[in-house]
Amino acid sequence: MQTAFWIWQQADWPRFVWQTERLAPLLRACTQAQGRLLGMAGAVEADEEARTSLDALLQNIITSSAIEGETLNVQSVRSSLARRLGLAPEGKVSARSEGLADLMLDATTNLAQPLSAERLFAWHACLFPSQGASLSRPIHVAALRGDDPMQVVSGRLDNPKVHFEAPPREGLELALDAFLTWFDASRRDDTLDPLLRAGIAHFWFVTLHPFDDGNGRLTRAITDLALAQAEPQAIRLHAMSASILANRAGYYRILEASQRGGLDITDWLEWFLTTLLHSLQEALARIERLLAKARYWQKRRTLALSVEQKKVLNRLLDGGERGFEQGISAAQYQAVAKVSKATATRHLADLLDKGCIERLPGGGRSTRYQVRWG
Numbered sequence: 001m002q003t004a005f006w007i008w009q010q011a012d013w014p015r016f017v018w019q020t021e022r023l024a025p026l027l028r029a030c031t032q033a034q035g036r037l038l039g040m041a042g043a044v045e046a047d048e049e050a051r052t053s054l055d056a057l058l059q060n061i062i063t064s065s066a067i068e069g070e071t072l073n074v075q076s077v078r079s080s081l082a083r084r085l086g087l088a089p090e091g092k093v094s095a096r097s098e099g100l101a102d103l104m105l106d107a108t109t110n111l112a113q114p115l116s117a118e119r120l121f122a123w124h125a126c127l128f129p130s131q132g133a134s135l136s137r138p139i140h141v142a143a144l145r146g147d148d149p150m151q152v153v154s155g156r157l158d159n160p161k162v163h164f165e166a167p168p169r170e171g172l173e174l175a176l177d178a179f180l181t182w183f184d185a186s187r188r189d190d191t192l193d194p195l196l197r198a199g200i201a202h203f204w205f206v207t208l209h210p211f212d213d214g215n216g217r218l219t220r221a222i223t224d225l226a227l228a229q230a231e232p233q234a235i236r237l238h239a240m241s242a243s244i245l246a247n248r249a250g251y252y253r254i255l256e257a258s259q260r261g262g263l264d265i266t267d268w269l270e271w272f273l274t275t276l277l278h279s280l281q282e283a284l285a286r287i288e289r290l291l292a293k294a295r296y297w298q299k300r301r302t303l304a305l306s307v308e309q310k311k312v313l314n315r316l317l318d319g320g321e322r323g324f325e326q327g328i329s330a331a332q333y334q335a336v337a338k339v340s341k342a343t344a345t346r347h348l349a350d351l352l353d354k355g356c357i358e359r360l361p362g363g364g365r366s367t368r369y370q371v372r373w374g
Contacts, residue, residue, distance in 0.1 A: 006260065008207055010262060010263055014179075014204055016200060017265075018266045023266065023269055027273065029277050030276055031195070033277060036284060037283055038234055038237075040287045041237055044290060044291065052237060052290065053237065056238055056239050057081055057108070058077060061081075061100050063244070064216075064217050065100075072097070075091040076091060076097040077101065079093050096129060099128075100127070103123050103126040103127065103221055106122075107222070107225040108224055115222065120180075120218065122142070124218065125142040127213075127217060127218070128141045139212035144169075144176070145169065146169065152165075167207075167209075179201075179205060183222075183226075186200075187229055194231075195230060197230070201222055203255075205218070223240065227276075238279045238283035239283075243275045243276070243279040243282065254268055303356070308337035308347060309350070311336065311337060312336050315328075316328060326368065327360045327368030327369055328368060328369055329366070348369060356371070357372055
């Protein structure tokens with residue numbers, strides 16, 4: 001009898017086991033973060049909530065492709081999503097962006113529809129609207145992979161290292177059907193935590209690797225579906241793919257290690273829940289920033305400010321990479337507002353007088369300003 005090397009070669013595959021007591025603290029933390037996120041989101045105005053939802057869905061699409069090394073046209077994907085969410089499109093769309101938007105919204109909104117093979121094939125077609133022409137080779141679109149072994153390999157051709165090998169093509173239909181049957185039945189299993197269900201689904205499907213290409217993106221779409229079924233409102237507020245991308249090397253490391261182990265997938269589930277918690281915490285920070293911004297403008301609603309002043313203040317309030325976290329200088333104000341040096345100096349002095357900003361320590365040409373929240 002052949003010794004099992006890959007997890008799918010284990011005699012009891014796919015009867016996964018895990019250590020509940022080790023995962024319990026993470027499960028509690030994720031559930032509590034979900035609750036806080038939903039509570040805070042309830043205080044966000046409807047138009048801002050729609051934009052927040054758009055941003056999270058967009059981030060999920062862009063980063064899921066980036067995990068596989070693909071760079072998408074952000075503006076095109078945003079426009080495709082915006083139209084479906086009832087917001088004004090912001091640019092041209094493409095067959096690619098339309099397909100990705102359809103896939104994401106189907107996975108996060110059509111929660112009662114069973115995950116069937118036909119639905120998976122439709123998702124796969126959304127990934128490859130050019131009918132099978134990938135960057136490197138033709139692929140089977142909306143069909144299971146061909147007969148060639150499915151391996152992830154690195155190193156020299158004469159001395160390759162196999163990081164992962166999927167189950168053989170023979171019997172793949174039955175293996176996929178077993179997964180889909182479990183996915184449907186497990187939703188009604190009161191003994192299985194829905195967040196663990198999402199982690200198991202992710203690991204199981206990526207192990208099957210049933211398609212020539214697009215398996216990672218479909219795996220994350222299935223994960224989004226499972227998370228949406230667990231909490232329909234929260235899925236539109238956070239982007240787990242972004243947190244996976246932030247630790248892509250760790251993602252591939254834990255998947256490879258778990259593929260070579262036994263049926264105890266506690267390590268994988270621990271990594272999955274830690275990453276989910278990170279994505280929820282990132283969403284909480286964004287919502288908190290949004291609410292703080294609303295409070296800031298509410299307090300200053302009677303102030304007479306120029307369009308340029310409001311533009312710069314909103315950049316500062318939004319934070320992030322474009323938010324001048326170290327404060328803004330007069331030269332930067334001039335560049336963002338597109339005004340003269342004299343006007344920038346006058347605008348900043350006016351904002352100081354009105355209590356909109358405050359001066360950071362330092363002086364002269366190095367003087368910088370930040371938002372005054374009080």
